[in-house]
Amino acid sequence: MASEQMFDMVCLGGGVSAGYWAEEVVSLLKSGAEQPGFNRPKLCVVTGYPDGLVPYERSEMSKECLRPENNHSRDWQAWGNKVFPFTSTGNDRERRNARWYRDNGVTVLSSCECYEVDVANATLRLYQPKRLQGDQDSACFCVRHSDLRGPKLDKPEAYGLGSAHYLRDVGDCIKLVKALSTVPSGGGAGGGTGDANTVALVGGGVLCMEVAAAIVTHYPGVRPILLMSGSRLMPDFFNQEMSDFYEEKLKQAGVRLEKNVTAERLWGLEEQGEFDTLGGRRVHFGPAPRGFTECRGVVLRNTEDCLIHVPARSVIIGIGAVPNSELFRGKLEMSEDGGVLVDAQCRTAVQPPSEDGGGGGIDVGSAAPPRPIYAAGDVAAFPLALEGFAPVRHEHIQNARDMAICAARNMVGSSAWGSLVSSAGEAGFQKDYYGGGELPMYQPVPGFSSRFLGLSWRFYGVAEGEVVVLGAAEFRTTRTFGAFWVRKERVVGAFLEGGTIEQQIAVAQVTRLRPKVFSSQLLKGSQLGDFLEDPGSIEASDETDLSQLLMCCRCV
Incomplete structure (x- = not known):
């Protein structure tokens, strides 16, 4: 029989937003701990990460954490705790470890998968199995993770030659470090073609640029090739002059760029024969080399609708991010791109029933859940004041941090501990323009950043x-x-x-x-x-x- 645990405030997800949410709630509640009759609320973070791995700064996955010296342990949660900086608004990120959560009354339920959300009763049902309920006024679903479409490899220990990689969490990161550190014993990635040191990166965005730069910086013997669907780097963002600038920097560092190609699929281990390759040559490929585990490269399609086979020792896939919001579809109002709609206080709204199954625009005043549910990070679509309050879903770590803080302030402020909420005076958190209330609102200037080479x-x-x-x-x-x-x-x-x-x-x-x-x-x-x-x-x-x-x- 499934056990049941009761908490006053719950955060579903163990990513960046969870860490900043927990820190802000703890900080707000500490100011009232000395008051007579103060009852400390029970706080909880639900995460799929293994025991001992608490929220960390995921942005370092494509940068310093890819150093070869980090390839030292098969205990990947201990490795994550050692290498990744923990989330914190100050300069003491290393102190926001598992002990900090215990000392501050935040229960971290690890290795949990949520399979159902009961919005009406603010209840989560988990596979561990434990059922969690929000016992007081509110529950928070601060989900930071993004899912990538395509074959996801769940076991980080499955690394080495012929491996495929995503880069979503610490498990993916250690798997990639181990793969890049593996020295080929001989033979090309394509079966004698001399490409044993080629790593193919699918995608021309920020993530692939940073990873390619990290590879040429830390792994001199590995040759990264960037496979882009457009005619230049980040055409939806950079203009031609900017694309040319960063393309030249990557090429000077040793990154090869291939444009106007789209990834069809991974090149299976069993596939052999005569195939077209980059550069127009048609090459015969024999059996895959020994030691290759999942693929022998990637198959592309060019502008002439021809299939191109690219042999590679590893394939890194950096495309196709979608919000991890399936649990809330049909229950909460959703944006067109799959995000959970929230108001300026990060509150969600229940999706009203309709004949066509769709939902209207968000109206928290009339459609709010019985207990307020908040969303923050990649999963949340918030009203952007600079664009006439149009709903925007912004995938960047700073948004995950700031939005989680705003959600925490509103969660505490609207609860029985509301008098403990600090005055809203920090940049980005103005007073509520919806109702003129005293609780903070989320009014950011959205942005993102990158650093490499x-x-x-x-x-x-x-x-x-x-x-x-x-x-x-x-x-x-x-x-x-x-x-x-x-x-x-x-x-x-x-x-x-x-x-x-x-x-x-x-x-x-x-x-x-x-x-x-x-x-x-x-x-x-x-x-x-x-x-x-x-x-x-x-x-x-x-x-x-x-x-x-x-x-x-x-x-x-």
Whole structure:
């Protein structure tokens, strides 16, 4: 018979959001611990990670955690605890370990899989098996994980030559490190073709760029090849000038780029014969080399609809992220891209019944669950104030951190411990514009960032409109350039490669202010430093507009 445990506040998911949610709730509750009659609430984090592995900063998976010296242990949860920094808002991330959770009254239920969510009763049913209930006012589902479509390999110990990889958690990371550290005993990846050291990366996004850069930095004998579906790097984000810049940096470092190809499937171990390869050559491939475990490469399709076989010792798949929200479909309001809709306080809404099975827009006031349910991180679609409160799902670690903090503040503030909520004065957490209440709201400037090969960039805002690049010609001396997205004469997005702390702060501020740009040509003629110092310098005054109009009239 399944056991039942009762908690006051529960966080479903053990990723980044869970760590920041737990820290914020604990911090808020500590301020009331000395008050008479204070009853400490029971807190819980439900995670599929093994026992002892608590929330950590997952962004390091594609960077420093891929170092070969991290290939030292088969105890992958202990390895994760040693290598990955734990989540924390301060400079003491190493102290947010399993003991911190125990000492602060946060129960971490590990190795649990949630198979059902009872929204009406705020109950989770787990495979462990244990059933959890929210005993007081609210429950929190701060889900940070994203699922990737395709064959997912669940056992991190299945590594080595001929292996396929995703990079979603610490298990995937240690599996990849072990595979990259494996030295081929002889024979090519394709059966005598001399490609024993080729690693194929499927995808041309940030993750694959960072992993490819980490490979050439830490594994000199391994040759990464980036397989991109577009004609250039990140065409939906970079303009041509920016794509050319980062492509050149990758090529100089030793990363091969192949464009206009899409991945069809993994190349099976049993497949042999004569196949087309990159470069147009048709090659005969015999049996797969001994020691290959899952695949012998990847099969692509090019623009001419031809199949291309790419032999590789390992394949890394970095495409197809979708929110892990299946448990809430048909129960909570969902966004078009599969996220859980929330309001500015990170609260969800129950999906109303309808004949076609669909749900309308979110209306927390009339459709809120009996006990408030909150969502944060990759899974949550929040109203973006800068875009007219349109629902946006933002996949970035900073969003996972900040949104979890906002959800924690609202969860505590709307509960029996509401008087303990701290004043909302931090950047990004303004007062609730829905009802004029005192609880914090989530009003971010969305952004994301990346660093590799000695480069480091960050972006804020919306990547829509004409892109104007400033400072690229001086990059050799300044090590900095910027880019700005201009839509309807407003700067709606801002990008900075390198730069000082002051410039990085200024870039975020430009996006929040959305200064008017009278002419993109005027912006193109500006200096990066001057524009960041005075974003309003490109605006034309009304007097100037009027004088120009009068001059034209006289000419006529």
